[in-house]
Amino acid sequence: xxxxxxxxxxYIIYALILIVITYLSExxxxxxxxxxxxxxxxx
Amino acid sequence: MSIKDKENRQVISxxxxxxxxxxxxxxxIAWYALIMAWLAYAxxxxxxxxxxxxxxxxxSFYNLSPLLTLSIPAIWTMLAATLSIPISNMSDxxxxxxHRRHYYLLFLTGYILxxxxxxxxxxxxxxxxxxTLLILSAIIASPLEPLIVASAGDWFPIEHRGFALGFHxxxxxxxxxxxxxxxxxxxxxxxxxxxxxxxxLPGSLAVILAIVLYKVFTLENQRKLExxxxxxxxxASLAHELLPSEIKEEKKELGYREAFRLLLKNxxxxxxxxxxxxxxxxYWVWAGFLPLYLYYIxxxxxxETAFLSVIFTATGGLGQIIWGALSDRIGRxxxxxxxxLWFALGVYVVVALAGLGLGVLIGAQxxxxxxxxxxxxxxxxxxxxxxxxxxxxxxxxxxxxAFYLGGALLFVTGYxxxxxGGYYSITxxxxxxxxxxxxxxxxxxxxxxxxxxxxxxxxKKDWSIFPRRMSNxxxxxxxxx
Numbered sequence: 001x002x003x004x005x006x007x008x009x010x011y012i013i014y015a016l017i018l019i020v021i022t023y024l025s026e027x028x029x030x031x032x033x034x035x036x037x038x039x040x041x042x043x
Numbered sequence: 044m045s046i047k048d049k050e051n052r053q054v055i056s057x058x059x060x061x062x063x064x065x066x067x068x069x070x071x072i073a074w075y076a077l078i079m080a081w082l083a084y085a086x087x088x089x090x091x092x093x094x095x096x097x098x099x100x101x102x103s104f105y106n107l108s109p110l111l112t113l114s115i116p117a118i119w120t121m122l123a124a125t126l127s128i129p130i131s132n133m134s135d136x137x138x139x140x141x142h143r144r145h146y147y148l149l150f151l152t153g154y155i156l157x158x159x160x161x162x163x164x165x166x167x168x169x170x171x172x173x174x175t176l177l178i179l180s181a182i183i184a185s186p187l188e189p190l191i192v193a194s195a196g197d198w199f200p201i202e203h204r205g206f207a208l209g210f211h212x213x214x215x216x217x218x219x220x221x222x223x224x225x226x227x228x229x230x231x232x233x234x235x236x237x238x239x240x241x242x243x244l245p246g247s248l249a250v251i252l253a254i255v256l257y258k259v260f261t262l263e264n265q266r267k268l269e270x271x272x273x274x275x276x277x278x279a280s281l282a283h284e285l286l287p288s289e290i291k292e293e294k295k296e297l298g299y300r301e302a303f304r305l306l307l308k309n310x311x312x313x314x315x316x317x318x319x320x321x322x323x324x325x326y327w328v329w330a331g332f333l334p335l336y337l338y339y340i341x342x343x344x345x346x347e348t349a350f351l352s353v354i355f356t357a358t359g360g361l362g363q364i365i366w367g368a369l370s371d372r373i374g375r376x377x378x379x380x381x382x383x384l385w386f387a388l389g390v391y392v393v394v395a396l397a398g399l400g401l402g403v404l405i406g407a408q409x410x411x412x413x414x415x416x417x418x419x420x421x422x423x424x425x426x427x428x429x430x431x432x433x434x435x436x437x438x439x440x441x442x443x444x445a446f447y448l449g450g451a452l453l454f455v456t457g458y459x460x461x462x463x464g465g466y467y468s469i470t471x472x473x474x475x476x477x478x479x480x481x482x483x484x485x486x487x488x489x490x491x492x493x494x495x496x497x498x499x500x501x502x503k504k505d506w507s508i509f510p511r512r513m514s515n516x517x518x519x520x521x522x523x524x
Contacts, residue, residue, distance in 0.1 A: 003240065011160075011246075013250075014250050017254070018156070018246075021253045022253070025145065026145065028257070032262040
């Protein structure tokens with residue numbers, strides 16, 4: 001495998017993992033915000 | 044820079060002398076969060092140090108003049124504060140804690156994706172593209188530092204905040220050391236001709252960190268931490284609690300314009316702004332100058348240069364801790380003057396003795412390192428001590444911006460190397476050495492004559508020509524009002 005192919009593979013792996021984690025984090029963040037808002041309403 | 048972070052960073056030195064150095068009875072989750080925040084900070088620094096350490100390689104790859112080569116780290120450094128204030132204030136307004144994860148991961152992903160593009164040689168075959176990608180990455184990376192430093196403060200009990208931030212800040216020098224070593228290894232494994240691969244390195248660490256940060260910095264863990272802190276009789280920073288001693292300190296923050304006006308009227312704070320620009324600028328110059336000196340004058344190979352130009356950071360972290368602790372006892376102004384002069388002496392010792400052999404080069408750098416990184420928290424601490432109570436965070440944010448603008452001094456370095464005859468002529472490097480020593484000695488004199496001592500041995504007699512009241516310090520008995 002030449003260096004270019006190696007770089008492409010590594011970059012795609014990084015990009016996929018980071019994008020998926022960011023997406024999951026955003027989904028969790030929305031849930032967390034909803035939870036807080038719900039609690040504030042109850043108070 | 045985040046408000047809470049700004050207020051917290053100043054107690055770095057205090058925590059190392061008050062009580063035990065390593066706090067006990069701290070919840071495990073706080074430790075996880077702190078270690079993660081340290082690793083995230085160190086990862087960010089690894090990318091930054093790469094831009095300095097491989098200067099000789101990209102200089103020859105693009106056939107750049109010294110001025111153009113050094114303008115890359117100069118511009119990168121100057122842009123490093125671009126989004127820091129607005130984004131960290133945004134996360135502050137949301138409430139800090141888990142909210143910062145949302146901002147941090149978004150910017151981290153953007154940063155790694157852009158930085159990673161530099162690893163493709165065909166993409167960066169043109170210098171304009173390389174330069175543009177670096178500029179974009181610097182702007183996107185700019186909020187990462189304040190966000191992660193603020194997280195380190197958020198996730199540790201208030202009682203041990205000083206320790207948390209002091210420990211966290213060693214991520215800068217020690218991250219540089221780890222980065223220098225890893226970059227050197229990559230250049231040995233893949234060869235100098237494949238230098239762009241260095242820009243994949245931060246990504247490999249960031250991917251693991253992103254997963255762990257996503258799991259650790261959550262609302263659920265934040266609540267667990269608050270309960271754990273309560274059980275142990277500690278105060279969680281995340282709960283926005285204040286220590287009884289801090290309640291009186293609660294105050295309204297002034298706007299930026301008013302805070303800047305007050306800063307200009309305060310001689311000690313203004314000195315920290317000027318000296319912060321000069322001394323931190325000297326640090327950037329030192330970091331930019333050393334790789335070129337080792338490569339072109341002492342003829343170390345590129346891979347070795349990448350590591351040998353960060354040896355001083357090994358003692359850099361120690362210096363921060365030692366001088367932080369000492370400054371509380373002997374005085375911050377005195378400590379700043381000593382470390383600034385020590386830095387100047389260190390620059391001279393490294394340049395003068397580096398040619399005597401590898402052992403001497405390492406020894407000289409370790410000597411210089413004891414002062415190079417120590418000046419940074421000292422300047423913050425003095426600035427914070429004398430700032431108006433209603434504008435502590437904002438005032439220190441201005442000093443922070445001055446630190447990064449100090450990167451502009453790298454343009455002078457590039458110019459002096461060109462005037463001195465180019466990369467291979469020692470004249471330019473000697474001119475830079477005098478330039479650095481001049482800046483540092485001048486800064487020490489300015490501090491001695493203008494700034495007021497805020498604590499320690501020379502609090503009563505500090506040789507400043509300005510009255511204490513102008514620096515928000517109480518007049519002493521017998522002094523004219």
